[in-house]
Amino acid sequence: MTYVKPAFRHPDAPVNELGRTRAEYEGGLSTLCAGCGHDSISAAIIDACFELNIEPHKVAKLSGIGCSSKTPAYFLSGSHSFNSVHGRMPSVATGANLANRELTYIGISGDGDTASIGLGQFAHVVRRNLNMTYIVENNGCYGLTKGQDSATMDTGAKNKKGDINLYSPIDLARLAIEIGATFVGRSFSGDKQQLVPLIKAAISHRGFALLDVISPCVTFNNHGESTKSYEHVRKVNDAMPVDFVPMKEEITATYDSGTTFEVCMHDGSVVRLYKQDNDYDIEDRHAALEATSHYTQEGKILTGLLYIQRDSEELHDQLGTTRRALNSMDENELCPGSRFLDSINAGLR
Amino acid sequence: MQAKQSINDFVIKFANVNGTGSASANGMFAKAIFRMGIPVSPRNIFPSNIQGMPTWYEVRVSQDGYLGRRGGTDIMVCVNPQSMKRDVAEVDPGGYFIYDSTKPLDLRLVRQDIHYIGIPLTEICLREYTDARQRLLFKNVIYVGALSALLNIDFGVLKDLVADQFKGKEKLITPNIYALELGHQYASKHFDCPIGIRLERGHKVAKHIEDFDNILMDGNTAAALGAVYAGATVAAWYPITPSTSVVDAFDKYCRRLRIDPGTGKKNYAIIQAEDELSALGMVIGANWNGARAFTATSGPGMSLMSEFLGLAYFAEIPTVLIDVQRAGPSTGMPTRTQQSDVLMAAYASHGDTKHVLLFPATPAECFSMTVEAFDLAERLQTPIIIMSDLDLGMNEWMSPPLEFDDDYRYDRGKVLSASDLDAMEERFGRYKDVDGDGIPYRTYPGVHPDKGAYFTRGSSRDEYAAYTEDGSEYVRNMDRLLQKFESAKEIVPEPKIKQSELETRYGAVFFGTTASPAYEAIEILEKEGIELDTMRVRAFPFNADVEQFLREHDRIFVVEQNRDGQMRRLLLNETSVPANEKLIPILEYDGLPVTARKIAGMIRNYITHGNVTPLVRRILKEEATA
Numbered sequence: 001m002t003y004v005k006p007a008f009r010h011p012d013a014p015v016n017e018l019g020r021t022r023a024e025y026e027g028g029l030s031t032l033c034a035g036c037g038h039d040s041i042s043a044a045i046i047d048a049c050f051e052l053n054i055e056p057h058k059v060a061k062l063s064g065i066g067c068s069s070k071t072p073a074y075f076l077s078g079s080h081s082f083n084s085v086h087g088r089m090p091s092v093a094t095g096a097n098l099a100n101r102e103l104t105y106i107g108i109s110g111d112g113d114t115a116s117i118g119l120g121q122f123a124h125v126v127r128r129n130l131n132m133t134y135i136v137e138n139n140g141c142y143g144l145t146k147g148q149d150s151a152t153m154d155t156g157a158k159n160k161k162g163d164i165n166l167y168s169p170i171d172l173a174r175l176a177i178e179i180g181a182t183f184v185g186r187s188f189s190g191d192k193q194q195l196v197p198l199i200k201a202a203i204s205h206r207g208f209a210l211l212d213v214i215s216p217c218v219t220f221n222n223h224g225e226s227t228k229s230y231e232h233v234r235k236v237n238d239a240m241p242v243d244f245v246p247m248k249e250e251i252t253a254t255y256d257s258g259t260t261f262e263v264c265m266h267d268g269s270v271v272r273l274y275k276q277d278n279d280y281d282i283e284d285r286h287a288a289l290e291a292t293s294h295y296t297q298e299g300k301i302l303t304g305l306l307y308i309q310r311d312s313e314e315l316h317d318q319l320g321t322t323r324r325a326l327n328s329m330d331e332n333e334l335c336p337g338s339r340f341l342d343s344i345n346a347g348l349r
Numbered sequence: 350m351q352a353k354q355s356i357n358d359f360v361i362k363f364a365n366v367n368g369t370g371s372a373s374a375n376g377m378f379a380k381a382i383f384r385m386g387i388p389v390s391p392r393n394i395f396p397s398n399i400q401g402m403p404t405w406y407e408v409r410v411s412q413d414g415y416l417g418r419r420g421g422t423d424i425m426v427c428v429n430p431q432s433m434k435r436d437v438a439e440v441d442p443g444g445y446f447i448y449d450s451t452k453p454l455d456l457r458l459v460r461q462d463i464h465y466i467g468i469p470l471t472e473i474c475l476r477e478y479t480d481a482r483q484r485l486l487f488k489n490v491i492y493v494g495a496l497s498a499l500l501n502i503d504f505g506v507l508k509d510l511v512a513d514q515f516k517g518k519e520k521l522i523t524p525n526i527y528a529l530e531l532g533h534q535y536a537s538k539h540f541d542c543p544i545g546i547r548l549e550r551g552h553k554v555a556k557h558i559e560d561f562d563n564i565l566m567d568g569n570t571a572a573a574l575g576a577v578y579a580g581a582t583v584a585a586w587y588p589i590t591p592s593t594s595v596v597d598a599f600d601k602y603c604r605r606l607r608i609d610p611g612t613g614k615k616n617y618a619i620i621q622a623e624d625e626l627s628a629l630g631m632v633i634g635a636n637w638n639g640a641r642a643f644t645a646t647s648g649p650g651m652s653l654m655s656e657f658l659g660l661a662y663f664a665e666i667p668t669v670l671i672d673v674q675r676a677g678p679s680t681g682m683p684t685r686t687q688q689s690d691v692l693m694a695a696y697a698s699h700g701d702t703k704h705v706l707l708f709p710a711t712p713a714e715c716f717s718m719t720v721e722a723f724d725l726a727e728r729l730q731t732p733i734i735i736m737s738d739l740d741l742g743m744n745e746w747m748s749p750p751l752e753f754d755d756d757y758r759y760d761r762g763k764v765l766s767a768s769d770l771d772a773m774e775e776r777f778g779r780y781k782d783v784d785g786d787g788i789p790y791r792t793y794p795g796v797h798p799d800k801g802a803y804f805t806r807g808s809s810r811d812e813y814a815a816y817t818e819d820g821s822e823y824v825r826n827m828d829r830l831l832q833k834f835e836s837a838k839e840i841v842p843e844p845k846i847k848q849s850e851l852e853t854r855y856g857a858v859f860f861g862t863t864a865s866p867a868y869e870a871i872e873i874l875e876k877e878g879i880e881l882d883t884m885r886v887r888a889f890p891f892n893a894d895v896e897q898f899l900r901e902h903d904r905i906f907v908v909e910q911n912r913d914g915q916m917r918r919l920l921l922n923e924t925s926v927p928a929n930e931k932l933i934p935i936l937e938y939d940g941l942p943v944t945a946r947k948i949a950g951m952i953r954n955y956i957t958h959g960n961v962t963p964l965v966r967r968i969l970k971e972e973a974t975a
Contacts, residue, residue: 028815057802060638060794073804073816080794082637083806084630085660091585091627095634095642096794098583098618103638103795121630124623322614326582327639327793329616331759334580336606338753344574345750348564349384 005029017053025050027075037189037215037230038068038137042075044192045106045135048199049076052246059104060096064089064118067144068110068137068215076106087118090125093132094315100325101316104203105132112142115151115170122172126181126208131314133202133209136172137189139217140228147220158225173212173306174292177285182309183209184288185242186302188233189216194303197244201271201305204244207314214301238295240304243272263308271305282308352464353423353443354545357387357412361424361500364436365489368400371428374489375406376745377514378496381506383565383747385550388414390865392744394941397590397683403432410548416747417866420944423546426492428470433458445544447492447499466540468495473531487528494532501543503550504533564712564750568741569645571712571751572671573598575719576643577606580759581669583642585620585631587650590683591739592673595645625650629657629670636667637805639764639793641723643669647739648677648690651697658732659698660807662830665780665789667726667762671719671735673742676940685940686739688861689911694734695889695919701827705837706889707735708860712748714887715741718842720753727762729837730788738910740862740942763790770800779803780826781812787832834890841888844895853880856902857935857952859909860886860916862942867908869945870952879956881906886916891924899926906952908935910943 005028013021025046030039049059056078063069065086072081084092093107114122114136125134140153152172153165173186183205187195195213202209214233216222222229247268263271263282273282280287288307295302353359363378365371372393379391390409396402409419427436427448433455440446442462448454450467459465470491474484497504508526515521536542573595576584586596600619607616622628628644635642646654651672661668674690676682694706707722709715715737722733763784770777770792777800780789792801803814809826811817849871859867864885871881884898899905899920905928907917914934921929935951937943 055798057798058795062634078799078802080792080802081804082634083804083808084633085656085807088626088630088657091622091630092634092637094620094627095583095585095631095636096638097634098620098631099635099638099640099642100793100795120623121627124627128620316618319618319620320615321618322609322612322616326616326618326635329580329582331580333616334582334607335578338755340606341574341578341751341753345564348566 016050018055020050020056022046022050024078025056025076027077028073030071030074032067032070033219035218036067037139037213037217038071039074040189040192041135041137041195041213041215042071044195044199046075047192047196048203051196052200052203054104054203058102059106061106061108062089062093062096063108064110064113066110066113066142067217068108069113071108071137087113087116088121089113090118090121090130090134094125094128094130097130097132097315098321099327101131101321101323102325105130106203107132107134109134109136111136111138111140111150111152111172115172119151119170123175123179126176126179126210128315129180129182129207129312129318131207131316133199133205133211135199135211135213137215138172138212138228139215139221140226141217141221143217143220147217154227157227158223160220160223171292171296173210174289176210177288177292177307181210181307182207182312184212184307185210185305186212186214188214188237188239188301188303190230190234191237191239191303194239194242197242197271198305200244200246201242201265201269204246204265204267204269205308206266207309207312233301236300238300238302240302241274242304243274245270245272263305263310266310271308273305282306283310285309350462350464351443352545353441353445355423356547356549357410359410359423359546360419360421361408361410361426362422362436362439363406363408363426364429364432365404365406366429366431367396367398367402367404369489370486371404371406371489373514374493375408377507377510378493378502379408379745380510380565381497381502382408382410382548384506384510385503385548387548387550388412388416388747389565390416390744390746392418392740392942395684403429414747415865415869415945417862417864417869418942418944419869420946426496428488428492437463445546447495466499466544468492468532468535473535477531487524490525490528491532491535494529495536496532497529498533498536498542499540499544501547501549504529562750563747565745565747566712567594567743567745568709568712568715568737569594569673569743570598571715571748572645572709572719572735572737572742574602574751575716576669576723577602578716578753579641579720579723581641581643581723582617583619583632583635583640584617584644585622585628585635585642586644587622587625587628587646589625589647589650591675591743592645592647592650592671594743595671595673625653626657629654629668632670633657633661633666633668636726637794641669641727643671643723645671645673647673647675648693649680651690651693655693655697658704659700659702661732662698662702662704663700664805664807665730665791666805667723667730668732669719669722669726669735670732671737674736674738676938682940684739686862686942687910687938687940688736688738688863689913689915689938691736691909691911691915691919692913694736703834703890705729705731705733705841707733707842708887709735709737709741710861710864710885710887712741712746713751716751721842724760725837725840728760728788728840729833730762730791731833731837736861738862763788765790765792765796765801767797767801770797773800776813777801777803778812779814780810780829782829782832786836787829787834788836838890838892841890841892843892844887844898845885846894846898847883849875849880849882851880853882854903855880856882856884856898856905858884858886858898858905858907858916858920863908863910866943866945867948870948873945873949874952877953879953881952889919889923891920895920896924896926899924899928899932902931904931904933906933906935906955908943908948910937912936912938
């Protein structure tokens with residue numbers, strides 16, 4: 001890894017529709033271990049936001065505690081960011097979103113932060129269908145405290161010390177589908193081709209979008225008997241290719257009919273899936289659960305867009321809150337004034 | 350035996366079974382006295398249970414306007430056979446025991462020194478009603494009717510109250526008035542009405558009530574209205590007694606006042622969170638993003654919120670938390686009152702943390718301090734904890750009317766707008782002390798395309814919000830937070846200090862709901878020649894007035910409702926006055942609101958019997974110490 005970020009930018013660097021270069025979506029220099037999967041995910045987020053023409057200041061980044069939760073410092077330095085407490089990012093994100101529904105919310109968490117200490121808050125933010133993208137950078141271990149097992153570690157897998165995990169793993173993607181998530185994807189930090197369009201689709205999704213991204217820990221969980229190592233995941237990954245076509249783009253590419261199918265998102269953008277042998281209807285919750293379960297039993301990992309419910313009510317719809325940002329209202333709108341108080345007093349006599 | 354005689358000055362207690370509809374009848378009884386222009390303070394003493402357990406409702410009537418508990422019981426209305434034995438024992442000699450005489454009284458419960466008034470409530474109900482539910486509910490209304498004759502309650506006032514209560518359900522008015530009449534007639538016919546203890550309209554205005562423009566309301570509703578008036582748009586909470594009614598009331602008023610007329614959509618959001626951790630996390634997230642947000646909880650919730658309170662303190666995020674205290678530790682006595690969260694609230698969370706506390710003593714203060722809390726939170730960019738309690742929050746108190754100045758504008762604190770950022774020549778430093786008051790400037794997310802973004806974190810950072818493990822940067826930041834706490838002293842509510850008529854070196858300090866009985870106790874002692882200056886503390890950190898009061902008195906009784914003398918410890922810890930020897934703890938912590946007699950007794954004991962604070966004895970009859 002390098003310790004100095006080059007300031008030089010190529011004058012002809014491509015710009016997006018906002019006139020911004022990709023570099024304007026970058027963040028500070030990563031302090032994670034060289035080769036950490038998390039850095040690839042940060043790069044994929046940068047690509048996705050750049051390509052989606054999102055204004056960086058209209059994004060709020062939130063995270064909990066752990067290696068993964070440090071990464072918001074490494075992308076979108078033009079966005080406000082909130083590195084909260086361990087396992088509690090969902091509640092902070094919920095409050096932030098309630099205050100201002102006009103921003104794009106990206107939450108970054110890890111398997112310890114989400115599947116252990118934060119499992120309760122995770123489950124409830126899923127249930128509430130908060131409009132946010134929630135990325136779990138899943139490496140099956142606790143990196144920042146030096147390699148303890150996490151709750152997503154597969155049964156029978158060995159940690160670096162050689163201990164075998166006897167506990168049953170929590171599959172966050174399956175759990176989320178089960179309890180009502182409206183967008184669930186799984187990917188691999190080493191598969192940028194799949195990850196970038198998945199992030200774009202997740203950001204475009206209206207409601208809660210979970211991306212469970214397997215992201216090997218090069219220092220503590222990348223050895224021969226790990227099931228979250230680069231080598232193992234490359235071997236067992238059964239990737240469903242995904243393409244994301246934003247709303248405004250005309251779909252020009254032609255494919256043989258029968259090789260792709262397209263899912264139209266609420267804003268008119270399209271997620272294109274390439275037909276595989278493993279086809280199932282990704283809008284069918286039971287089919288998605290069955291497919292992921294089947295792959296797990298076979299020792300494989302199914303990645304791609306696992307499940308989507310396109311027309312769902314996000315939290316603001318459920319609450320019936322106004323379209324405007326609540327944080328934009330002042331006393332003229334919010335304070336009932338002394339006359340109403342007089343009537344309250346009169347009713348209490 | 351001499352029957353008690355008193356006009357507009359007595360304590361009556363109702364012994365009921367919870368879940369039988371007694372609360373609304375008892376409430377009507379208290380409200381009728383209030384409407385007659387006689388000071389009244391009702392209190393619910395209820396179990397942590399939904400149905401079938403003993404519950405009590407104590408009403409103090411005080412011509413002088415004392416609103417705290419007095420101690421003692423002059424009249425017991427016993428509608429619950431389960432608790433009859435202890436209810437009989439509790440009546441003061443010369444007092445009255447009113448009971449359901451459908452079944453003859455157990456002779457073992459007959460005392461020679463009290464009066465028995467039997468009203469066959471069950472028999473009347475069986476005769477008049479066929480429906481079991483009606484028999485249950487109207488029994489309560491019938492005893493209120495009987496009391497109206499026995500105590501001389503204006504029957505017209507009662508009828509008006511029934512009409513008010515059933516507005517919109519008019520067909521219930523006549524049967525309720527009929528039930529009142531049943532009781533009234535029975536009592537008039539069988540007893541010499543009114544009895545020696547009674548009410549009379551048109552007495553002089555009570556000396557502790559400025560005029561009778563008072564309202565009768567509970568502190569939780571008042572706090573909720575404060576949040577509405579302060580412009581809170583986000584509330585997140587987890588159900589817990591005794592704070593639940595804060596958010597219930599906020600919800601009620603928002604449904605009425607915060608619906609956008611054009612779209613019918615809500616200009617507010619309320620979330621029932623999965624736990625208190627999440628509730629405070631949501632509040633912090635919303636405040637970070639520029640909305641005014643709050644939560645309400647009680648002790649067990651405060652424990653869970655400690656983690657997030659530390660974050661809000663260190664990351665400097667405005668937060669408003671209403672702690673309606675109950676008896677701890679752990680689950681403690683969930684439906685009983687205490688002031689035992691003081692130290693936890695002051696120092697909640699690990700590391701060096703301190704929080705700003707406000708101590709309301711009346712519903713009017715619950716309202717005004719909640720409004721103020723949102724300004725303080727944003728001005729100081731830190732949590733503000735409003736320390737209410739069950740007695741204040743859930744009981745109805747006579748209170749001056751709520752007031753609001755229409756010219757008042759929210760103080761959102763130091764927030765930079767897009768144009769502020771454009772006009773700035775220097776680099777924006779989120780944690781830079783530009784003004785020397787320890788309070789930095791903040792920005793809301795999304796404010797400006799290129800400026801003002803920063804990284805909020807609970808980890809150590811430099812003035813520009815970048816992570817740092819540099820010890821000197823850390824110390825500078827921690828010292829700035831301390832400077833901010835100093836700045837808070839200048840803007841939090843000042844204490845209320847009252848000098849006694851004669852000069853004295855003795856003082857008493859109290860706060861919140863201890864104030865009412867403490868002021869009364871001070872007057873009791875004054876009549877005995879014991880003069881005390883008083884200070885009602887209204888906020889932490891303590892300002893110079895608090896220090897001066899401690900400095901100027903030789904013996905100071907710190908009266909509070911907890912075991913460990915938490916306010917006393919906080920005063921010792923957080924003032925520069927070496928006061929360990931002179932601060933005398935006066936403590937009551939049995940879960941019932943402390944009585945004036947008890948406070949007077951404990952202070953008297955200390956003064957007259959040497960410097961020993963008596964152990965609090967667990968006895969039913971509080972007068973023994975008086």
